Amino acid sequence: MRYLSRALLGLAVAGMFSTGAKAQEVVGNNQGDFNEFMDRSGNMYRAASGRPGPEYWQNETDYDIDVTLNDEDHTIQGKITLTYTNNSPHELDFIWMHLEQNRFTEDSRGTLTTPIQGNRYNGDIDGGYTISNLEAKVKRSSSSDYLINDTRMQVFFEDPIPANGGKATVSMNFEYKIPVDGMDRMGRLDVEDGTIYALAQWFPKAAVYDDVEGWNIEPYLGAGEFYLDYGDYDFKVTAPASHIVVASGELQNPRQVLSSTVRDRMDRAKESDSTVYLIKPDEVNDMSLRAKQEGTLTWHFKMENTRDVAFGSSKAFIWDAAKIDLPSGKKAMAQSAYPKESDGQGAWSRSTEYSKASVEHYSEKWFEYPYPVAVNVAADIGGMEYPGLNFCGWKSEGASLWGVTDHEFGHNWFPMIVGTNERRYAWMDEGFNTFINYYSTLDFNDGEYPARLNKTRNMTGWFTSEQREGIDTYPDVSNLRNLGMIAYYKPAIGLLLLREYILGEERFDNAFKSYIETWAYKHPQPADFFNHMENVSGENLSWFFKKWFYGTGNIDxxxxxxxxxxxxxxxxxxxxxxxxxxxxxxxxxxxxxxxxxxxxxxxxxxxxxxxxxxxxxxxxxxxxxxxxxxxxxxxxxxxxxxxxxxxx
Missing domain, CATH: 2.60.40 (Immunoglobulin-like)
Structure with missing residues (x-):
C-alpha cells in the first residue's frame, strides 16, 4: 500500500504542473459546519468518550450543622463544622467558601448590579453574615485567618491540606437576619396562622475546586445558581415547639419532635399510595400534635451524598405524605407542607400526588431517585429546588402547581444527581430538566395537563428576534427577557430534536441514560455531555451541537x-x-x-x-x-x- 500511495501522489503532483492539464474549478462546500467547534479531546481527567478519565477526581465536603431559628427577630444562629477532603493532586493552602447571605446587603455586587426598576432577583438589603470563632485545622495545626469579599470567603490554613485524600476541618459560628425577599429562592411569608420560613443558602459552604477552572468563585449575583461538591450532611434545626420543620434528608428523632398520633400517621403514609394527612387543615393550631407545647424542639436530619440541604419551618403548616415506589423496590416518602390559604383539591391538596408521580416517573425512565424524602413546601417563591426539597408558589393551583412541582423535582436529576455548574451553564440543568418535564407531563394521568414543548413553531418569533442570545450566554449576563428561552426552552428543544428527529428514541435514550449514570454525583462539563452523547449514540453531532448550543442561527x-x-x-x-x-x-x-x-x-x-x-x-x-x-x-x-x- 505504501508503494501505491506514493505512485498516486506522484501522478497528482505531475498533473498539477502539467501544462496540458485541464483547469479544474474548486467547488465550495459546507464542511466547516461539520467540523469540531471546541476542544473536546480527552485527557487523564476527562476522556474523549465523554466519561471520567482514569485520574478523574473531585473533592468531598461533609457538614455538621446546628442552628437555631428565632421567630421573634427572624434570625438564624448556628455553628458549622466542615470536613473537607482534598482528593486533588495539589496541596491546598486555602479553600474558598460561599457566603450567599451576603447578597442581601446594600453594597453587595448582586444589589449593585440589579436594575433600578428591579427584576425577579430583587433581594433585601439589611442582611448578611456575622462570622465568628473560625478555626481551620489540618492535623495539629490551626489557623483563624480568613478574608471575606462579597459572597466569598477565603479560609487560610497554617499547613496546606495534603493532596490525594488529605483532610481539613473548618468550623465557625454564623448569624444573619432571614430576608423577607430572598431573590425568589428563599425568605419568609406571613400567613394567618404564622410565618413560613423557607431556608436555603442558609450556611457557609465550600466552593468547588475542579480540574477545569481550579476554584470556581463567581460571586452570587442573581440569575446564576450553584455549583457544589458532594458529601454527607448531619444537621439539627432548633425551632419554636409550635413549628413543623420539614427538610432535605431523613428525620432522625421523630419521637422527640412528633406526637404519637403524627408518628402513627407517618407510618401509614409510608405504606400508602394515596395522600395521608399528618397535620390536618383543622389541626394546624392543635399543639397536642407536637411533642411539647412550649419552648423549642430540635429536629435532627441526615442526608448522604448530596450537594446541599434546605428546610422549611412554620407553625402554619398543613402536612401530608404518601409513599414513593422506586424501580429497585426501595421506598421514599413524598411530603407537602402548606398553609390553609393554599389548601384545596384544585390546589395544594394534590401536591403530594404530584410529587409522588413526578419522582416515580423520572426514577422509572431515567435514573432511580436516591433520597429518602421528596418534600414540597408552599412559600412566597415562584419555584426553587434543592436536593430532596422544593419551594413552590403558595398560590399555585391546577396545571400551574403540577408544572412547578414537576419542574422543581426534576431538578433532582439535573443538577442534584448530575452535578453541573449552574452558575456558568444554566442550560445544563434548566434545559435538561425542561426536556424531561415534557415527558413526565405527557405521562401524568394520561395527559391531564398540556405538554407543549413540541410546539416548536410557536416560538419562531423569538428565534428570529434581533434581541435573541445564544444558549452559552452566562445567566447573570443574559437579558432576563431571554433567560427563559436560552436556559430552558431552546436547550430542551435541542434534546427533543435529538430524540424525536435526529437520533430516534432508542439511540437517544440509551445515550442519555448512560450520561446520567456515568456522571451521577460528578461534575460534567459541556464537552463531556457532547462527547458522551456522540460516543454512545454512534453519531457525529458536531454540526448540531455547534450551531444549536453555541450560536444564534436558525433552521430553514x-x-x-x-x-x-x-x-x-x-x-x-x-x-x-x-x-x-x-x-x-x-x-x-x-x-x-x-x-x-x-x-x-x-x-x-x-x-x-x-x-x-x-x-x-x-x-x-x-x-x-x-x-x-x-x-x-x-x-x-x-x-x-x-x-x-x-x-x-
Missing part, C-alpha cells in the same frame, strides 16, 4: 420543486438556514397512499441545495417536509409542494 429547510425524470421524480431541496438538519418528508401519491423518506444531514456538507432522486411508479400528488412539525423551522411557507400548508 425548503422544497424548491418536484419534477419528473426518466419515469421517476427529482425532489429539489434547499437549506436556507444556518443549521443543517436531516430531511424528513412525507410523499403522498394520487392513489391516496403515502410514504416517509429520510435523507441524512450529510447532504448539506456539499452545499446548500440537493436533488433527491425518488424512484416510484406512482404519481406524486404532494410532498411535505417535517410532517410532524418537530423542527422550529422559521419559514414554513416553503415546506410543501405544490402548495404551502401547515398541519398543527
Amino acid at each position: 429547510l425548503g422544497l424548491d420543486g418536484v419534477r419528473q425524470y426518466e419515469g421517476n421524480y427529482i425532489i429539489s431541496l434547499t437549506n436556507k438556514g444556518e443549521i443543517p438538519m436531516p430531511v424528513k418528508m412525507e410523499i403522498t401519491y394520487e392513489d391516496g397512499s403515502s410514504e416517509n423518506v429520510t435523507l441524512p444531514v450529510e447532504i448539506w456538507q456539499r452545499g446548500d441545495s440537493w436533488n433527491y432522486l425518488h424512484r416510484t411508479d406512482k404519481s406524486i400528488e404532494n410532498v411535505e417536509l417535517d410532517p410532524n412539525k418537530i423542527l422550529p423551522d422559521v419559514s414554513s411557507g416553503n415546506d410543501a409542494w405544490p402548495n404551502s400548508f401547515y398541519k398543527d
Whole structure:
C-alpha cells in the first residue's frame, strides 16, 4: 500500500504542473459546519468518550450543622463544622467558601448590579453574615485567618491540606437576619396562622475546586445558581415547639419532635399510595400534635451524598405524605407542607400526588431517585429546588402547581444527581430538566395537563428576534427577557430534536441514560455531555451541537420543486438556514397512499441545495417536509409542494 500511495501522489503532483492539464474549478462546500467547534479531546481527567478519565477526581465536603431559628427577630444562629477532603493532586493552602447571605446587603455586587426598576432577583438589603470563632485545622495545626469579599470567603490554613485524600476541618459560628425577599429562592411569608420560613443558602459552604477552572468563585449575583461538591450532611434545626420543620434528608428523632398520633400517621403514609394527612387543615393550631407545647424542639436530619440541604419551618403548616415506589423496590416518602390559604383539591391538596408521580416517573425512565424524602413546601417563591426539597408558589393551583412541582423535582436529576455548574451553564440543568418535564407531563394521568414543548413553531418569533442570545450566554449576563428561552426552552428543544428527529428514541435514550449514570454525583462539563452523547449514540453531532448550543442561527429547510425524470421524480431541496438538519418528508401519491423518506444531514456538507432522486411508479400528488412539525423551522411557507400548508 505504501508503494501505491506514493505512485498516486506522484501522478497528482505531475498533473498539477502539467501544462496540458485541464483547469479544474474548486467547488465550495459546507464542511466547516461539520467540523469540531471546541476542544473536546480527552485527557487523564476527562476522556474523549465523554466519561471520567482514569485520574478523574473531585473533592468531598461533609457538614455538621446546628442552628437555631428565632421567630421573634427572624434570625438564624448556628455553628458549622466542615470536613473537607482534598482528593486533588495539589496541596491546598486555602479553600474558598460561599457566603450567599451576603447578597442581601446594600453594597453587595448582586444589589449593585440589579436594575433600578428591579427584576425577579430583587433581594433585601439589611442582611448578611456575622462570622465568628473560625478555626481551620489540618492535623495539629490551626489557623483563624480568613478574608471575606462579597459572597466569598477565603479560609487560610497554617499547613496546606495534603493532596490525594488529605483532610481539613473548618468550623465557625454564623448569624444573619432571614430576608423577607430572598431573590425568589428563599425568605419568609406571613400567613394567618404564622410565618413560613423557607431556608436555603442558609450556611457557609465550600466552593468547588475542579480540574477545569481550579476554584470556581463567581460571586452570587442573581440569575446564576450553584455549583457544589458532594458529601454527607448531619444537621439539627432548633425551632419554636409550635413549628413543623420539614427538610432535605431523613428525620432522625421523630419521637422527640412528633406526637404519637403524627408518628402513627407517618407510618401509614409510608405504606400508602394515596395522600395521608399528618397535620390536618383543622389541626394546624392543635399543639397536642407536637411533642411539647412550649419552648423549642430540635429536629435532627441526615442526608448522604448530596450537594446541599434546605428546610422549611412554620407553625402554619398543613402536612401530608404518601409513599414513593422506586424501580429497585426501595421506598421514599413524598411530603407537602402548606398553609390553609393554599389548601384545596384544585390546589395544594394534590401536591403530594404530584410529587409522588413526578419522582416515580423520572426514577422509572431515567435514573432511580436516591433520597429518602421528596418534600414540597408552599412559600412566597415562584419555584426553587434543592436536593430532596422544593419551594413552590403558595398560590399555585391546577396545571400551574403540577408544572412547578414537576419542574422543581426534576431538578433532582439535573443538577442534584448530575452535578453541573449552574452558575456558568444554566442550560445544563434548566434545559435538561425542561426536556424531561415534557415527558413526565405527557405521562401524568394520561395527559391531564398540556405538554407543549413540541410546539416548536410557536416560538419562531423569538428565534428570529434581533434581541435573541445564544444558549452559552452566562445567566447573570443574559437579558432576563431571554433567560427563559436560552436556559430552558431552546436547550430542551435541542434534546427533543435529538430524540424525536435526529437520533430516534432508542439511540437517544440509551445515550442519555448512560450520561446520567456515568456522571451521577460528578461534575460534567459541556464537552463531556457532547462527547458522551456522540460516543454512545454512534453519531457525529458536531454540526448540531455547534450551531444549536453555541450560536444564534436558525433552521430553514425548503422544497424548491418536484419534477419528473426518466419515469421517476427529482425532489429539489434547499437549506436556507444556518443549521443543517436531516430531511424528513412525507410523499403522498394520487392513489391516496403515502410514504416517509429520510435523507441524512450529510447532504448539506456539499452545499446548500440537493436533488433527491425518488424512484416510484406512482404519481406524486404532494410532498411535505417535517410532517410532524418537530423542527422550529422559521419559514414554513416553503415546506410543501405544490402548495404551502401547515398541519398543527
